[in-house]
Amino acid sequence: MVRKYNLDPGYITVPEANQIVLRVLRIVNKNDKSHYNKILAGAKKGLYGGKKYGSRMYQVRKEDIIEYAEKQLQNEQLQLFDIKVTTSLEEHDNIVQAIDPTTAKNLYIYLRHLLFHKVISEAIFHECERKIVIRSKLEKIQI
Structure with missing residues (x-):
């Protein structure tokens, strides 16, 4: 069962942000943690509207994550x-x-x-x- 948090409006957890990025980039491996670590490191620095929620969790702004995913997709396409x-x-x-x-x-x-x-x-x-x-x-x- 997925745990629900009472986040600020427009914010999502880092694992949810990772799932959005994987979906936009069409990555089949749903357990891929490469973007999870980048998002978490950025959230700790205050990027992506990152804020600490509780003692161990970070929340990030959904619009910033979608923008990040689209930028990563464009970079991948340019490299191809x-x-x-x-x-x-x-x-x-x-x-x-x-x-x-x-x-x-x-x-x-x-x-x-x-x-x-x-x-x-x-x-x-x-x-x-x-x-x-x-x-x-x-x-x-x-x-």
């Missing part, structure tokens, strides 16, 4: 499609390989698919699209 972009050909030869037109087209199709199913946001879609265009144009400049 982090394509390095270069502007000079010297850097290009050393760091990044250009994308051939067929690969660029396939990447664009996959990105549109992810956007359609709301796996990525519009901002991430446009940023990745821009990076694909830049990398495919770099190869055309070399030819």
Whole structure:
């Protein structure tokens, strides 16, 4: 049986906050404590509207936790499609390989698919699209 606390309006416990973050990030392992520890450490420092409740428990503001979860989701999505972009050909030869037109087209199709199913946001879609265009144009400049 889940224990209920008389929290301030708009506040939730740290375990409930962890469950919200896991749900937003679509993490299957419900016993994952990675965000729990981050939220608890932040609540102890006063982040997320953290306040001590009783002698051992902390409460956090629900809106702040939702904002934290959305920020983490956006960071995860950006890391999935982090394509390095270069502007000079010297850097290009050393760091990044250009994308051939067929690969660029396939990447664009996959990105549109992810956007359609709301796996990525519009901002991430446009940023990745821009990076694909830049990398495919770099190869055309070399030819």
